[in-house]
Amino acid sequence: MIKAIVIDDEPLARMIIKGYLSKESDIEVVAECGDGFEGAKAIQAHNPDLVFLDIQMPKLTGFEMLEILDHMPHIVFTTAFEEFAIKAFEKSAVDYLLKPISEERFEQALQKFRGLYQNKQPQKALTALKEEIEEEVLERIVVKNGTQIKLIPAQQIIFLEAYDDYVKIHTKDGMFLKNKTMASFEKQLDAKQFVRVHRSFIIKVDQLAKIEPMEKESYRGILLNGEKVSISKSGYARLKQTIGL
The missing domain is CATH 3.40.50.2300 (Response regulator)
Structure with a gap:
């Protein structure tokens, strides 16, 4: 049947x-x-x-x-x-x-x-x-934790971090795991608000406090919550273009 x-x-x-x-x-x-x-x-x-x-x-x-x-x-x-x-x-x-x-x-x-x-x-x-399930602009993210389902508005995201086959979604309410690729998030999130600054990091631009130069044309971003993220040479170029530097 x-x-x-x-x-x-x-x-x-x-x-x-x-x-x-x-x-x-x-x-x-x-x-x-x-x-x-x-x-x-x-x-x-x-x-x-x-x-x-x-x-x-x-x-x-x-x-x-x-x-x-x-x-x-x-x-x-x-x-x-x-x-x-x-x-x-x-x-x-x-x-x-x-x-x-x-x-x-x-x-x-x-x-x-x-x-x-x-x-x-x-x-x-x-x-x-x-x-393949992609909206023109991703306004919220659905995550499942055991039997609990949580909707995370994109505006609450601080940054995203690659984690094996998952992505860590860092918010003011804590960190959540999503079985999805960084490339998908990069494509779906509003490019005016989110920038992929490194193969392992996507940041919400208004959460960036400052940028520190590192070695070999790489940089480190300090976020408003104190977290540190790596910024590659190409990521730095994308970031400058987005924020108008």
Whole structure:
């Protein structure tokens, strides 16, 4: 039996999808959720094969929810907005459905899923899919600590530090780990506020107190909280350009 979960903040949308799925003898809806937090917990608990996921939800968007998953099921995105549908399609989802969802279009999405599922063709690797979930400007970061989920506004970041396969996010509230690359953060964060000053460091410009010269055309940045970060020659050039020196 194929296990499915429906995640949408609109009760009517969940009812319509469940109604369509009720006609499929080999699919069981094991959970329905009204927001991304509930959805992440349900996916962890049920390990579903297929998830119908709304993109625009309060508290946690569909894309943000995917970032904190340990297990990536096959995803069919649902949305009322064309621009999000296009973006969803680019994120290697099985399919995307524009609301209002017709039964004919729903069946087409199911056929695409069945083709992948029956041929044991896995969803795109979780890490690769996470790397592709990128907004034009990252306004907040979702991190998971055990069962706790925290949303960190970008404005609260002091600096980022590379840490093996993770990035340390340093804030006034403490340090948090995120399984993501520095390159992704560099691409997503507002370039007017954040500068990659070294392969291991991205700083928020307004947190920089002073710059000290070191040897071999390298520098050291002293932040307002007293932390010290390395600044490479190329990082120094980017920093000067950003702050207008």
